[in-house]
Amino acid sequence: MSVSSATRTPVSPTTATTDRRTARWQARAGRHAGRVARRLLIWVGLGALVLAVLYPLLWMVFSSFKDNQEVFASPWGLPGELRWHNFALAGNAGVVRYFVNSVIVTSASILSTVLVSAWAAYGLVRLRVPFEGAFLGLLLGGLMLAPTVALIPLFGLLQQLHIYDSYWALIVLYTAFRIPFTTFLIRAYMIDIPSEVDEAAKLDGCSTTQAFWQVILPMCRPILVSAALLQALFAWNEFVFALVFISSGDLKTLPVGLMDMQSRLLTDWPVQFAGLTMAALPMIVLFLIGQRQFLRGLTDGIGK
């Protein structure tokens, strides 16, 4: 606009430049305003998402300290006082029992999954294993197979093996179904360890087995931690197997136990909330502490 006006009408050069400068300034201001508006939009969006993610969780924690009346009367706010006995009640209603069961099953399956997978990964990376191709194929296929599909035959199989309705049922299944993922995760890490490391260990008089335990396994520590954390997340939260293969109330793990509790306690809201809080907290804390290892495991496992 300023250019055309400057050429058509005889205006003094100075006015033309001012004109042009104003136009440019206006354009810049416009762009600037647009940018500010966009930034504002982005921040409102990100903030709303934070609220949407955190508020339900805060509501859960706040409500677990309230009494029933407060849950109804002031649902949005902080509890009037910290009623810790809600947690004691939830604990007695079964949460402690479920919690212990979850800890047992989760830790046992972490140990077995990581060990069996690390063994297999070592064999695949360092030794010339017979049927290596077939085994890799089985692992790859295993990544895609879903627990639901195996549910009905497993029901019969576990009964025949006399481990139905026991910790073993869950430990064995949590291990078997997670071997493919965990083995690939550890294998990808082991491949990057130079084979000179093993050779040096063997020169020092180590057998293959000793080299694995004393040299390779310690070197794999970072990825073993990631693998353990991801297995913890899986086993702690697993639901289908825990629902179908455990029938005694005493052996139930948290995900199924909480569901049972919900139908037992019905409208005893604060105690319900306390139970949920107790179940959710360990994993949130574990995640906040081991965030880096969590994410490395996730991205390495999924990316390769």
Next chain:
Amino acid sequence: MNTTSMRWRSLAWVLPAMVLLLVFVYYPIVENLRLSLFSWNAFSVRPTFVGLDNYRTAFGDPIFWRALRNNTVFAIVSLICQVGFALVLAAVLEEFVHQRLRGILRTIYFIPAVISITVAGILFSFLYNPQIGLVNRLLGAVGLESWQHSWLGEPGTAMGSIIAMSQWQSIGYTAILFVVAIQRIPSEMHEAAKVDGAGAVRRFFAVTVPMVREMTTLITILTISGAFLVFNEVMVMTAGGPSNSSQVLGTWLYRNAFLNDDMGYASAIATVIFVITLAVGALQIVVSRRRRIEW
């Protein structure tokens, strides 16, 4: 010691993993195919061979089709949120947010993914609850009383409410995966586009989207197969009700196997799930192989 015996001894390393996989993963899945050809229940002494009858039952069962449709809707909504929205979220985090704050936001968005589906499901069933839930109160507070529902208690809203909960839980997770993929893009590419005068939106479509294509494929596959395997959310929030309106393949299988005691029919449903996930898996292999040849 000769090399052959050493090779066989090395089998000991992979044997535990292989045995566990074969016995507890592969055998049951093959056995399921066989069982789906019989009519049997938990107490039947001798299952009777019925051929494809169980599959005929499935294809003539309106609830089976509703379940399949619910799974499909689940997959479509999840694709929009987990692939579309999560990618935008990841790009916005990387483009506009200062590094330190970015880490905090990522952590916050990820938290729902580490709590169990059961906890999230029960928590949301409380949020949707007409007596104590916040959803109806929020609607009431902004004058939308007419939008209030007994969310999980009405056939029209139950499935949608479950799907919404699932999006809440997994969006941060997929966004993080996209963040990692975006960080792997060489920074020169964005710099070059900036020099050419491309704005943030333009660069998102011209640089980010094509460069994270591999991750997009992967998340698409995971999201689709996840949507057809969904079970926990539905079981905790509605168990398929009211009047089977939120039934999905997984819960319909469970109901027939362990409540209606029609194991043969349940095995047939399991096979359908198996075929769907297999097809999705095969699709991934085809797509990733074609891409490898392309490059």
